[in-house]
Amino acid sequence: MSAAAPMKLYALMRGRFGFLNWWPADTKFEILAGAVLTQQTSWKNVEGALANLKREHALSLESIAHINITKLEQLIRPSGFYRQKAARLKGICSYILGNYGTLERFLSQNVTALRKELLLLNGVGEETADSIVLYAGGKPVFVIDAYTRRAMHRVAGTSENISYGELQGFFGSRVRRNVRLYKDMHAQFVELGKRYCKAKPVCEGCPLNSVCMYFRSKKQGENY
Ligand code: SF4
Missing domain, CATH: 1.10.1670.10 (Helix-hairpin-Helix base-excision DNA repair enzymes (C-terminal))
Structure with missing residues (x-):
């Protein structure tokens, strides 16, 4: 060994x-969205979905929490499993917005609390949670x-x-x-x-x- x-x-x-120099993103929210969208698909497909969200100025916590679900499904369609992912992403954004107000405040928790809370959200498994903690939260989890x-x-x-x-x-x-x-x-x-x-x-x-x-x-x- x-x-x-x-x-x-x-x-x-x-x-x-x-x-x-990973993760490729302009904002912490883009990292969070990318971590959910990349489940069961390649990054190339995620890029298409993120580009659609950017073009519609929908790549933010507030926008996704409030967007019409059918519209969100269409925008993220390139990432596959788009109905499931739209519901998950919207649910996560609504939760964070409703309980913390901002993504920054949500991410400011300590690593153990943040990871635990992410894992309670629908559609967030260990890899997704840890990607968000490490890349968006800037906290050391492998x-x-x-x-x-x-x-x-x-x-x-x-x-x-x-x-x-x-x-x-x-x-x-x-x-x-x-x-x-x-x-x-x-x-x-x-x-x-x-x-x-x-x-x-x-x-x-x-x-x-x-x-x-x-x-x-x-x-x-x-x-x-
Ligand atoms: S490609 Fe994989 S299996 Fe082959 S040498 Fe590299 S690490 Fe080992």
């Missing part, structure tokens, strides 16, 4: 991809996604069925709590997953192949 220590993996990925889970299974042999909390704890206990580092480390795993550690991995040229258990076993002709 030592060869796959998270900071070593990060150094290798960062050396290849450079600092990635985001686990499918790319990170897949890469860690192959590189370090963590269980394919490892729970979200367990894998988050693995990183949390080995990586110093730092918002900038947490953001970039998550972004590096996303980049790795898109370019190399895909469903069918492209190991030649992958920045992690020198420390990857899967790559080593394939080279030795073993089943992984």
Whole structure:
């Protein structure tokens, strides 16, 4: 496991991809909306939905809380599951507006309280909650996604069925709590997953192949 220590993996990925400066957004609200819209779809589709909301001047807490639901569904249609996502996004915005008045006030809670409250909202799972806490709230919580889970299974042999909390704890206990580092480390795993550690991995040229258990076993002709 030592060869796959998270900071070593990060150094290798960062050396290849450079600092990635995630999350791409102009405002904290855009991050929140993007985190909900990106569920079960690619970021490219989310960009279409966000562009529609911007064009209609609807990308704000107040606008989404008050917008007609059918109109919202049409605007976010490119992100897929648009009926479900429209209801979720509207519900989240109405809740925050009704209980806190502003997104800033909602996000100003401490990390534990903010995460707990987000998880009580309909349609907010752990990855969505942590993305909002880290990127919109600027608070140190490590985001686990499918790319990170897949890469860690192959590189370090963590269980394919490892729970979200367990894998988050693995990183949390080995990586110093730092918002900038947490953001970039998550972004590096996303980049790795898109370019190399895909469903069918492209190991030649992958920045992690020198420390990857899967790559080593394939080279030795073993089943992984
Ligand atoms: S070497 Fe292959 S399996 Fe290992 S992280 Fe890279 S792409 Fe994934």
